[in-house]
């Protein structure tokens with residue numbers, strides 16, 4: 001790995017996390033090239049989902065979706081450790097999932113075996129209209145702070161970042177490295193993979209998500225609804241339910257993200273006032289503590305982002321490609337994570353690092369993620 005020059009395209013949660021693990025694996029150099037910068041989190045950018053996420057860990061993986069299960073489980077375990085570092089902006093808190101009716105064949109979902117404090121919601125936990133719920137310890141990420149922390153770690157390990165460059169073709173990124181001498185390209189362009197020359201993946205599509213950011217430090221639990229027990233795809237997911245996913249995601253700074261919408265193939269970046277008022281009503285319905293002494297929470301911002309979804313799920317694979325100058329590069333894809341890019345991020349970056357190691361003939365190292373986390377967390381790990 002020490003002789004390899006790496007180029008990562010994209011500075012979302014997937015690009016930054018992948019770059020970080022490749023730097024930690026000892027790559028000679030890692031350069032991130034991206035149109036958007038993590039400090040642009042207030043802009044409405046159709047090809048930059050990361051700043052617009054909730055973001056919590058509430059898995060989408062169904063009981064037989066072993067690939068996504070692995071990504072999500074690895075990420076849960078990494079977030080658990082990293083959450084001891086206040087600078088990451090990761091908060092541990094109780095997470096509730098509520099359902100309109102008790103699933104016919106009640107099964108423990110796949111994640112019950114490792115999430116902390118898994119159990120059923122009590123009658124007192126259930127909001128009106130919901131018949132069933134589960135609860136467990138989970139995380140939320142303060143997105144601007146978390147992205148800034150990832151960026152800082154990339155820089156601290158010697159990574160370079162080049163922002164403000166819209167690429168027509170992936171090969172345009174090669175100019176960010178002297179002489180274009182790149183050995184490995186990691187494509188983390190999210191929805192940008194739909195149009196990026198040389199990739200143009202027509203299976204990618206946007207899923208619009210509108211949210212409201214409110215100030216409500218009294219909310220101390222994250223709540224999700226409309227996902228079938230064990231993951232959306234486990235039960236097929238009804239379209240009308242998908243359009244109106246209702247969730248409440250508090251961050252460690254007292255801001256709470258209220259959602260939302262799940263609008264497939266809708267690329268509009270405008271705020272819809274009717275959706276906003278519907279979101280507020282639905283969220284108060286499942287989280288009455290949003291209202292204090294009859295007063296609605298202060299609205300800080302209305303937000304909209306496009307989840308970078310993909311038919312057939314996220315793409316993690318690699319191939320050798322030739323550049324126009326005849327140089328062979330290992331081209332790794334890591335995009336299309338829809339609404340689960342944060343909660344799968346460490347597992348996906350681990351898979352990228354393993355794919356790269358295998359392709360370039362390094363011995364396998366199954367503990368590379370736990371080694372990284374251990375080093376970052378250091379002695380604070382003992383406080384868990």
Ligand SMILES: Cc1cc2nc3c(=O)[nH]c(=O)nc-3n(C[C@H](O)[C@H](O)[C@H](O)COP(=O)(O)OP(=O)(O)OC[C@H]3O[C@@H](n4cnc5c(N)ncnc54)[C@H](O)[C@@H]3O)c2cc1C
Pocket residue numbers: 009010011012013014015033034035036037047048049050051052053054055056057058165166167168188189190191192193196208209210211259260304305306307308334335336337338339340341342343344
């Ligand atoms: C409302 C909402 C709520 C969400 N909630 C959650 C949640 O609770 N939990 C969770 O896990 N996930 C959540 N998500 C999903 C999550 O935000 C995404 O899956 C994740 O951010 C995708 O990260 P990424 O790095 O793959 O892509 P992005 O963050 O979209 O980054 C893509 C990068 O590629 C760059 N790029 C693209 N095309 C080009 C080009 N042609 N030239 C140069 N640069 C280019 C962009 O500038 C950007 O840097 C949510 C999303 C939304 C919208």
